[in-house]
Amino acid sequence: MKPRNRTTGARLRIVLEPEIALGPGKADLLEEIEQTGSIAAAGRAMGMSYKRAWSLIEEMNVDFGTPLVHTTKGGKSYGGAGLTPTGKKVLTLYRRMEDKAGDAIRGELKALRKLLPDIAD
Amino acid sequence: MKPRNRTTGARLRIVLEPEIALGPGKADLLEEIEQTGSIAAAGRAMGMSYKRAWSLIEEMNVDFGTPLVHTTKGGKSYGGAGLTPTGKKVLTLYRRMEDKAGDAIRGELKALRKLLPDIAD
Numbered sequence: 001m002k003p004r005n006r007t008t009g010a011r012l013r014i015v016l017e018p019e020i021a022l023g024p025g026k027a028d029l030l031e032e033i034e035q036t037g038s039i040a041a042a043g044r045a046m047g048m049s050y051k052r053a054w055s056l057i058e059e060m061n062v063d064f065g066t067p068l069v070h071t072t073k074g075g076k077s078y079g080g081a082g083l084t085p086t087g088k089k090v091l092t093l094y095r096r097m098e099d100k101a102g103d104a105i106r107g108e109l110k111a112l113r114k115l116l117p118d119i120a121d
Numbered sequence: 122m123k124p125r126n127r128t129t130g131a132r133l134r135i136v137l138e139p140e141i142a143l144g145p146g147k148a149d150l151l152e153e154i155e156q157t158g159s160i161a162a163a164g165r166a167m168g169m170s171y172k173r174a175w176s177l178i179e180e181m182n183v184d185f186g187t188p189l190v191h192t193t194k195g196g197k198s199y200g201g202a203g204l205t206p207t208g209k210k211v212l213t214l215y216r217r218m219e220d221k222a223g224d225a226i227r228g229e230l231k232a233l234r235k236l237l238p239d240i241a242d
Contacts, residue, residue: 007136008137012222013131013133014226016234017237020237064238094233100229101221103225105222109218116141116184117186117187
């Protein structure tokens, strides 16, 4: 995955409650977990320690009062992880918000970039 | 000013170039400077040191290749500051992006908040 966080455009940080926020880092982590089926691999893909990845996941699980990520311990799928239905919903809603916001601000973004020096448009 | 950064809703971080970004902190700082006519007062209103405020301003001035904030030294208006035409344009464009993005994601934001535990809507 190309970390969307490092490409140009609008990044959305959704403040749901004063202490509860969802931004591109958490969204990318959820997406990587869905794609790789592993928290460790997802963290590596994002240049994030396993500990940091887990801490973000725990934060989300607490915020939403239900796990967004499920893990399977033991057996063949040792270490396997994936998104719960709530996790999938959260990720889908966030990506839809990104798309809609991106569409909505296209004109202003262009105008803002034109103010930059030596930027070919 | 109520720091918009601490209210719920969408915060926009606009990545104009890989190393050039504009987010709620810089936008609020520009707005405070416009309202107070003083970098020190603007910084104080945001709980930010004068040094930090200046460093953000210098960053923006370099990014846009032209000052966004003008200062007046000496005379009656000692220490006075305000936005240049470019500074005003940048702030206006950013606020318009916030408004448009906020409108665009209203439905998803509501759906996302409904996933939170014990949140009255």
